[in-house]
Amino acid sequence: MSFDYTTSLGTAKFENPIFTASGCASSGKELSQFFDLRELGALVTKSIMIKPRSGRATPRMAETASGMLNSIGLQGPGIDIFLEKDIPWLQEQGVSTVVSIAGESVDDYGILARKMRSVNGVKALEVNISCPNVENRGMVFACNPVTARAAIEAVRRNIGGELPIIAKLSPDVTNIVEIAEEVVAAGADALALINTVLGMVIDTNTMRPKLAGKTGGLSGPAIRPVAVRAIYQVHAALPHVSILGMGGVTNGREALELILAGASAVSIGTANFGNPTATMLVKSELQELLIAKGFNSLQEAVGYAHRAESQ
Amino acid sequence: MTKHALQVLAEVVSNKKVGAYHHMVFSVGQMAAHSKPGNFVAISVGGPGTSMILRRAFAIYRASDRENGVGYIELVVAPHGQGSTWLTSRQSGDLVDLVGPLGTAFGIPTEPVRALLVGGGYGSAPLFGLSEILKGRGCRVDMVLGASSAMKIYAPLEGKRSVNSLTITTDDGSAGIPGKVSDVLAELIENNQIDIIYSCGPMGMLEAITKIAVEKDVLHQCAIEEAMACGVGICMTCVLPIRGEDGVVRMLRSCIDGPVVDGEKVIWDSKREIPEGTWGS
Numbered sequence: 001m002s003f004d005y006t007t008s009l010g011t012a013k014f015e016n017p018i019f020t021a022s023g024c025a026s027s028g029k030e031l032s033q034f035f036d037l038r039e040l041g042a043l044v045t046k047s048i049m050i051k052p053r054s055g056r057a058t059p060r061m062a063e064t065a066s067g068m069l070n071s072i073g074l075q076g077p078g079i080d081i082f083l084e085k086d087i088p089w090l091q092e093q094g095v096s097t098v099v100s101i102a103g104e105s106v107d108d109y110g111i112l113a114r115k116m117r118s119v120n121g122v123k124a125l126e127v128n129i130s131c132p133n134v135e136n137r138g139m140v141f142a143c144n145p146v147t148a149r150a151a152i153e154a155v156r157r158n159i160g161g162e163l164p165i166i167a168k169l170s171p172d173v174t175n176i177v178e179i180a181e182e183v184v185a186a187g188a189d190a191l192a193l194i195n196t197v198l199g200m201v202i203d204t205n206t207m208r209p210k211l212a213g214k215t216g217g218l219s220g221p222a223i224r225p226v227a228v229r230a231i232y233q234v235h236a237a238l239p240h241v242s243i244l245g246m247g248g249v250t251n252g253r254e255a256l257e258l259i260l261a262g263a264s265a266v267s268i269g270t271a272n273f274g275n276p277t278a279t280m281l282v283k284s285e286l287q288e289l290l291i292a293k294g295f296n297s298l299q300e301a302v303g304y305a306h307r308a309e310s311q
Numbered sequence: 312m313t314k315h316a317l318q319v320l321a322e323v324v325s326n327k328k329v330g331a332y333h334h335m336v337f338s339v340g341q342m343a344a345h346s347k348p349g350n351f352v353a354i355s356v357g358g359p360g361t362s363m364i365l366r367r368a369f370a371i372y373r374a375s376d377r378e379n380g381v382g383y384i385e386l387v388v389a390p391h392g393q394g395s396t397w398l399t400s401r402q403s404g405d406l407v408d409l410v411g412p413l414g415t416a417f418g419i420p421t422e423p424v425r426a427l428l429v430g431g432g433y434g435s436a437p438l439f440g441l442s443e444i445l446k447g448r449g450c451r452v453d454m455v456l457g458a459s460s461a462m463k464i465y466a467p468l469e470g471k472r473s474v475n476s477l478t479i480t481t482d483d484g485s486a487g488i489p490g491k492v493s494d495v496l497a498e499l500i501e502n503n504q505i506d507i508i509y510s511c512g513p514m515g516m517l518e519a520i521t522k523i524a525v526e527k528d529v530l531h532q533c534a535i536e537e538a539m540a541c542g543v544g545i546c547m548t549c550v551l552p553i554r555g556e557d558g559v560v561r562m563l564r565s566c567i568d569g570p571v572v573d574g575e576k577v578i579w580d581s582k583r584e585i586p587e588g589t590w591g592s
Contacts, residue, residue, distance in 0.1 A: 023547075030544035030567065033316050046547075054552075054562045054589035061540050061548035066362040068540060072547045075562055077590070220364050250364075273541035274355060274364045276410060277318060 010164030010189025021269030067220030071213035130170030156187030224248035235262020252285020343382025352411030353542030431512025
């Protein structure tokens with residue numbers, strides 16, 4: 001019997017569960033010289049905003065123990081140039097694509113969703129409501145159930161019925177289950193867990209914060225246990241909502257942890273920086289592991305860590 | 312952006328200490344055939360299970376293609392951090408995960424010109440290979456190397472032979488002229504009627520060279536050193552503001568739109584601030 005590696009997020013179907021994480025693969029071109037992007041379950045684009053955006057000043061990055069801190073500030077070309085240049089290229093290449101959007105106001109999310117509704121060849125829309133790097137620190141939508149809900153509602157109202165919405169949540173909250181329930185009630189079809197964890201590095205030579213933006217998002221293996229915990233908690237509370245898991249996965253064994261916690265698919269983020277073929281490594285290792293453990297499909301393993309003691 | 316980047320397990324062929332640096336040779340196969348002066352490689356450090364998750368970027372000192380899939384890349388590595396110290400501890404026969412060639416290369420003029428090559432510290436590394444190519448095109452090549460002290464000047468014998476003149480400056484005066492490379496630049500440009508400057512080194516030095524190049528109306532191609540996480544264009548950390556032909560300033564990635572850029576187009580004085588009206592890449 002052949003192993004079934006396919007997965008789904010809401011109504012969107014994917015050939016395999018290994019995705020890139022938004023902001024960690026640009027819009028695909030750069031990684032395409034190292035492997036065939038069609039081998040990905042999906043390429044998740046960088047989070048696109050309405051206008052071209054410079055992002056923050058440098059230094060934007062600091063390596064930390066088993067991780068890195070970044071403060072990019074959502075540098076990007078803006079939705080119009082993105083739809084004119086990046087999307088047609090991904091379509092020509094036949095890449096399974098999830099577009100990530102990010103806004104600075106509830107209206108922004110509505111506008112971005114309207115621009116996306118007529119775009120063909122996109123499998124799902126990831127709504128980044130949790131980037132801690134944007135200029136307006138007080139407006140992290142994902143950290144408040146009311147604003148998280150408002151952003152997702154704005155997308156739902158404007159997107160039409162077809163395109164599944166994946167709400168990307170921040171781990172920097174007291175109760176991630178509460179936020180998850182709110183965005184699902186607002187119309188999210190799936191959840192992406194987790195975004196980076198807010199952190200800071202102080203340079204002991206200059207004795208000031210190392211990043212120009214002072215704080216930054218921590219990613220990489222250092223945050224994997226936080227991701228596993230968040231996925232486990234949300235899957236326990238909302239077992240029928242599919243989860244795109246991410247957080248420090250660099251190999252198949254680590255991806256399996258997220259799957260067992262309840263993720264239906266796994267995004268590879270920071271690992272791409274250290275190894276441009278990390279996604280392909282994780283994809284083959286995870287499949288081998290699942291087969292070795294006796295699973296007939298990926299689906300059987302999703303949330304398997306939640307089973308009763310007697311099983 | 313190079314179109315020929317490869318990821319290979321490269322064998323360390325040799326590792327020799329030269330002053331404050333290590334000269335290392337790696338067997339990289341066909342990667343060498345596509346490597347040009349200015350290009351760089353990104354190497355995984357720390358070995359399995361390491362807590363160092365990001366690659367380290369090194370300018371290619373020299374590349375030699377022996378055909379039939381055999382080729383070598385030489386690097387000059389300063390062991391100043393944990394990652395570079397790990398790399399310089401590798402022995403002949405060890406394997407390292409290496410991605411390259413990456414980034415833009417120095418532009419080579421079609422006519423014989425008078426070129427001045429300026430390097431700071433191990434930033435001199437890519438300039439020797441460049442010098443050989445320029446000499447092959449009939450160019451006159453003068454070189455200035457600067458560092459904090461004599462130990463940190465990287466100028467091997469074969470490198471010295473490839474230039475018409477070599478001027479050395481050190482901050483502490485332990486070799487050559489006491490001072491900075493920028494102190495001797497104006498005179499060298501005038502005396503040798505320089506058409507173009509090629510430079511590689513720390514940002515402050517490149518900024519100072521740009522100022523002089525603009526004053527003297529000399530072209531200036533510089534290889535920038537900005538901290539990188541990936542080296543392949545996906546992490547957006549190594550950006551700097553550069554003015555395009557259309558007048559728009561964009562935050563360009565020094566790994567794929569550089570490291571070699573036109574010094575005059577860089578907005579140098581933007582430390583910790585982004586110029587008004589700047590776009591993303």
